[in-house]
Amino acid sequence: MGLGLKAxxxxxxxxxxxxxxxxxxxxxxxxxxxxxxxxxxALCVPLVLGYLAVRALRDRDYRQHLLERFxxxxxxxxxxTPGALWFHAVSVGEVLxxxxxxxxxxxxxxxxxxxxxCGTVAGRRVAEQKLHGLASGVFYAPLxxxxxxRKVLRALQPSVVVVLxxxxxxxxxxxxxxxxxxLLIVNGRISDRSLPRYRWCRWLFSEVLKLPQAILxxxxxxxxxxxxxxxxxxxxxxxxxxxxxxxxxxxxxPPEVHGLIEQxxxxxxxxxxxxxxxxxxxxxDEDDAVLDAFEHLxxxxxxxxxxxxxxRPERFELVASKLAERRLNWVRRSSLRGCETLSxxxxxxxxxxxxxxxxxxxxxxxxxxxSLARRxxxxxxxxxxxxxxxxxxxxxxxxxxxxxxxxxxxxxxxxERPEELGDAIAQLLNDDQKRKALGERAxxxxxxxxxxxxxxxxxxxxxxxQSIFVLPPCWAGRVALRPATWLWTLGxxxxxxxxxxxxxxxxxPVVSVGGLTVGGAGKTPLVLALCRxxxxxxxxxxxxxxxxxxRKTRPVIARxxxxxxxxxxxxxxxxxxxxxxxxxxxSADRYRVGRELEVSLKPDLFLLDDGFQHWRLARDLDxxxxxxxxxAGGGALVPLGRLREGLDAxxxxxxxxxxxxxxxxxxxGIEQLVRKYNPHVPIYHARVVARDWWNAIDEQPLPLAQLSxxxxxxxxxxxxxxxxxxxxxxxxxxxxxxxxxPDHHRYGVRDLRELAAAAHRAKAEVLVTTEKDLVxxxxxxxxxxxxxxxxxxxxxxxxxxxxELVSRIAALVREKERSRVKLV
Numbered sequence: 001m002g003l004g005l006k007a008x009x010x011x012x013x014x015x016x017x018x019x020x021x022x023x024x025x026x027x028x029x030x031x032x033x034x035x036x037x038x039x040x041x042a043l044c045v046p047l048v049l050g051y052l053a054v055r056a057l058r059d060r061d062y063r064q065h066l067l068e069r070f071x072x073x074x075x076x077x078x079x080x081t082p083g084a085l086w087f088h089a090v091s092v093g094e095v096l097x098x099x100x101x102x103x104x105x106x107x108x109x110x111x112x113x114x115x116x117x118c119g120t121v122a123g124r125r126v127a128e129q130k131l132h133g134l135a136s137g138v139f140y141a142p143l144x145x146x147x148x149x150r151k152v153l154r155a156l157q158p159s160v161v162v163v164l165x166x167x168x169x170x171x172x173x174x175x176x177x178x179x180x181x182x183l184l185i186v187n188g189r190i191s192d193r194s195l196p197r198y199r200w201c202r203w204l205f206s207e208v209l210k211l212p213q214a215i216l217x218x219x220x221x222x223x224x225x226x227x228x229x230x231x232x233x234x235x236x237x238x239x240x241x242x243x244x245x246x247x248x249x250x251x252x253x254p255p256e257v258h259g260l261i262e263q264x265x266x267x268x269x270x271x272x273x274x275x276x277x278x279x280x281x282x283x284x285d286e287d288d289a290v291l292d293a294f295e296h297l298x299x300x301x302x303x304x305x306x307x308x309x310x311x312r313p314e315r316f317e318l319v320a321s322k323l324a325e326r327r328l329n330w331v332r333r334s335s336l337r338g339c340e341t342l343s344x345x346x347x348x349x350x351x352x353x354x355x356x357x358x359x360x361x362x363x364x365x366x367x368x369x370x371s372l373a374r375r376x377x378x379x380x381x382x383x384x385x386x387x388x389x390x391x392x393x394x395x396x397x398x399x400x401x402x403x404x405x406x407x408x409x410x411x412x413x414x415x416e417r418p419e420e421l422g423d424a425i426a427q428l429l430n431d432d433q434k435r436k437a438l439g440e441r442a443x444x445x446x447x448x449x450x451x452x453x454x455x456x457x458x459x460x461x462x463x464x465x466q467s468i469f470v471l472p473p474c475w476a477g478r479v480a481l482r483p484a485t486w487l488w489t490l491g492x493x494x495x496x497x498x499x500x501x502x503x504x505x506x507x508x509p510v511v512s513v514g515g516l517t518v519g520g521a522g523k524t525p526l527v528l529a530l531c532r533x534x535x536x537x538x539x540x541x542x543x544x545x546x547x548x549x550x551r552k553t554r555p556v557i558a559r560x561x562x563x564x565x566x567x568x569x570x571x572x573x574x575x576x577x578x579x580x581x582x583x584x585x586x587s588a589d590r591y592r593v594g595r596e597l598e599v600s601l602k603p604d605l606f607l608l609d610d611g612f613q614h615w616r617l618a619r620d621l622d623x624x625x626x627x628x629x630x631x632a633g634g635g636a637l638v639p640l641g642r643l644r645e646g647l648d649a650x651x652x653x654x655x656x657x658x659x660x661x662x663x664x665x666x667x668x669g670i671e672q673l674v675r676k677y678n679p680h681v682p683i684y685h686a687r688v689v690a691r692d693w694w695n696a697i698d699e700q701p702l703p704l705a706q707l708s709x710x711x712x713x714x715x716x717x718x719x720x721x722x723x724x725x726x727x728x729x730x731x732x733x734x735x736x737x738x739x740x741x742p743d744h745h746r747y748g749v750r751d752l753r754e755l756a757a758a759a760h761r762a763k764a765e766v767l768v769t770t771e772k773d774l775v776x777x778x779x780x781x782x783x784x785x786x787x788x789x790x791x792x793x794x795x796x797x798x799x800x801x802x803x804e805l806v807s808r809i810a811a812l813v814r815e816k817e818r819s820r821v822k823l824v
Contacts, residue, residue, distance in 0.1 A: 030207040037170050037204055041145060048143065062121050068140040071151030077137035079113060080725035081629050082157040082469040083664050085460065086181075087164065088141055088172075090119040092353065093379065094164040095127045097187055097242045101162075103250070104457050106134055111730070112464075112664045115156050117141035119167075122313055126354040144169040153179050154471055159464040159666055162456075163212075165189055170204060173211040179471040180632075182463030186456045187242045188217040190225040191376055192397040198229060206230025214459050216452075219401045240452030241402065243381045251358040256336035257348070261362055266305035266344055268429050269362045270294075271388075274311040274378040275319075275369035283373045284418040287319050290367065291326060291347075293422035298345040301429060305342075307359060309350035311369060311378070316351040323347055356382075363388040364435060365428045371395050372418050377403065380412065384442035389428045389435045391415065411441035466669040470635040481640045488638050492613075492645060499615035504591045508598055509605050509816040510544075511809055512619040514612025516649055517633040517642045519719025519743050521625040522659040522797070524572045524772075526686065527609050529797035531581035533806050534605065539813055540582075542603035544594050544617075546610065547573045547586035549744040555587035557596055571744055571775040572609070582607070590617045604813050612652075613644055620812055623805075624653035628665040629722055631658075631673060650677040655805065659797075660723060661685045682808075684801040690727060693791040696774055697782045702791065704731060712766045713759035714738040716773050717745030724770055727793060737762035746776045752784035759788055766791060 056063040085105060089095045095118065102114055113136040118124040127138045142148035149171050160182035161172070166189055176183050190198060198205060209215070209231035216239035217223045223236045261269070275286040287310060294306045310319050323330040329346035333355070342348065350356060360366065366383035370376060371393035380390050380399060384406075391413045396403040406412035415424050428435040473481070513530070515521040527543060534541045547556070550570035558564045558573075561580035569577065569586055576584045583601050585593035594606055594617070608614065612624055634641030650656065656674050661667055671683055693702040711734045716724045721740035728735055737758060741751075759767055767790045774792045782790070799805060 071148035084113040086158040089164040091123040182467040183212045185215040239455040244449040245453040253358040267303040271307045271363040289418035296422040304345040360386045384446040387439040387443045389438040505618035511621040512608040512611035515625040521627040542583040544590045628660045696790040710765040711736045713764035717741035719743040756786040
C-alpha cells in the first residue's frame, strides 16, 4: 500500500538544498525600489490603457481575452487545489521552447496541472495548438500590476512559476515568492538589443534577480550578463539551451503540405524561414532578398520549390502581394485543401503559425531569417536536427554562442550581404556531397548538446516538492482584520489558561487527533481509520467528540452501529457511530462523557476527535494533522487566515500526520515547516483513497468506474470543498458543475430543488456528494431531486506508517495498564 514518498524524496534530491531554503528577505532599500517601480507603473496607466485599446481594436482575438491582462481568468482556468505549474512564455519562440519541457513534466507527473501565459497573439495561438491535451489552460499574462498578478496567483495557486528566457517582471517575481511559490528562470538569456535597456534598470533588477531560486542560462556569456545585472552568482547556473532538446519526431508535417510535396516531387526544396522586415533604412527586406535569389536560381533549377515562411503574421498579405507582382508560380498554405497544384519552379507561402518546424524535414537547404536584417537571428537548431544545410546572415546576436560553435565546426554557412544569398544557396543545391556533409555535422553538433530539459525538469520537481503556496492577505485585508485577529489570540489564550486550571485526567489513555486549522484537515476520517486499525490489533477504542452543529446538547453515548437520531449527534458523530468500529461519547464536556463510558463500557483507549485545543481534558498523545492542501492555514490566524493558533503550536505535537499526500504536493516543504518547530517529531503520511459510490436512494454500493460515463453535478458542505473537488478530479469524472455550501450545512427542501435545477441546467445526469453531506439532507430528500440520482463518495484513509502508529498507541495502552496494576 505504501505511498513511497520517502524513496522518491531520497532519490530525487539533486538540487542544492541551500539555495532552495533561502528565504525572501526584504530590506528597506529594496522596499523603496519596489515602491518607486509601482509609482512609475501608476503614472503609466493612461499609456497602458491606450496601448491595450489600440491592440483590442486591431485584433478581435485579443479583444475577447483582454480582461486576462488584468488578472481576470475564465472559471475553467481556476485551480481547485494548490500545486500547479505556471509557465510564462512571451511569444512563439519561447512557447516552442517550453513545449518539450511541458511534455516531460506531464510524462513525469501526469496529474500535475500546467498553465501557460503568453504576451502575444501569435504566441497564444501556437500555445493553444501545440499544448492541446497537455496544458490545463493558456491565457494572456497579466500586466505587471500587483492586483493583476495576485488575481492570477490566487486563481492558479502555483507551486512553481517558470519564466522562459528574458521576461523580468518585478511584481510577478515578488508576488510569486511572497505567495510561497518557487520561481525559476529557464533558458535564460539577455540579448544584445535588450542589454542597453536593462542597464538603465539595473538599480531595480539587482533586487528582482535575487528572487528566483535558480536562473538556468544558455551559456557562459549569458551567465555573465545575469550576474552583471545583479543576480547572485550561486543561483546562475549554465544549464544549456532548451532548443537543443528539440524532438524532430514530435512535430509531424501538416498533411496538406505533405500532400502537395508528394504530388509535386520537386528535385530540391529550399526553405526561407522566419524572414523579417528591415529594422532601419540601411537594412534589407529579407523577403525581397529571398525572392531575388529564387528568381536567380529558378533558371538553373526548374524543379525547385521554395517554402517562404515570414516570421510575422501581419506580413503574410504583404509577401503575397510581392509574389503576385513578380508573377511567380505560388500558392498559399492557407488555401491548400488537398486538390491544389503548383507549377515548378514555384513558391509555397507558409502563411500559418506553428507549422514551420514540421516542414523542415522536406528541406535540402534552409536560410534562417532575422540575420540579414539587424534582428538578432532566429533558431538554427530546428533545421539542424533534420540534417538540413543551414545558411544565415551576419546578425545572430540572439543565438551568438550557437552560431559561433557551428562556425567552428564548419556546420553552417554565414554570408555578409543579401547579394550573397543566391550564390550560397546555389553552391549547396549543386553540390550534394557538401550539402549533406554540412547538414550531418550540424545534426551531430546539435545532438551532442542535449540535456537542458532534464536539468530544468529536476529543478522544477524539487521546487514543487518544497514550495508551499500561501497567498498573503492584501494590505486592506490586513488593516481591516488585524484587530479581530488580536482579539482571537487574546480570547484563545484566556480560554486556554482557564481550561488548564480546570483540566482533568481520565483513567483510560487519551489520544487526541486534532489540527491547527479551522476544519478540513481530515480529522474524522483518520479517527474512523484508527478505530478500525486498533480493533484489528485487539484494542477496543471509544471516541469522544463534541458533536458539532447538533440540535440537542445533552450528552449522548452510542454503541457501535446503534441507530441514533442525527439531531442528537451531528453529522461527523453519525459517521463514527455508523462505522460500527467504536462506541462514541458526545458532549461539550468530554471528561464527563468519558467517565460514563469508562464505567459502562470500559474501553481500552479514548480517541479525542478534534482535541488539540481542548485543554480541559488531559491527553497522553497528541496527533496533529497537517493538510497537504493547506499546510500553513492561509498563513495567518482567524479571521485573516484559517489558523486556530500559531504554527509554533506544532512544538506540542507527539506525532504529525500529513494528510492528503500525493506526489504532486509539497510534502518535503511541509516536513521542513514541521521540523522548524519540532525537529524530532515523527512525521507520517496519509492519503485519501476512494472506495466506492453509495446510491443514496437505493442504498446500494456502486463501483467507482460506473459513474465515469455520466455527467455529474457535485455539491458539498465542507470546511475545504477543494478536497472533494480534488477527489473527483482523480476519478476523472465529467463534472459539469459544482456548488459549495458552508461547513456542516443542513440541506432543506429549497436547497435540494435548487441543486436539481442547477444540475439540469448543466446537463448533468447524476448528483454526487460526500458521506458527511448525506447525513445532513432533509427527510424524504429524493422527493425534491426531480428524479435525479444521488450518489455519495465513500473514502478510506491509507497511512504509509500505519503499523508504526498503531504500535505506538498499543504501547501507550500497555504502559497505562501496567501503571494501573502497580497502583492496585
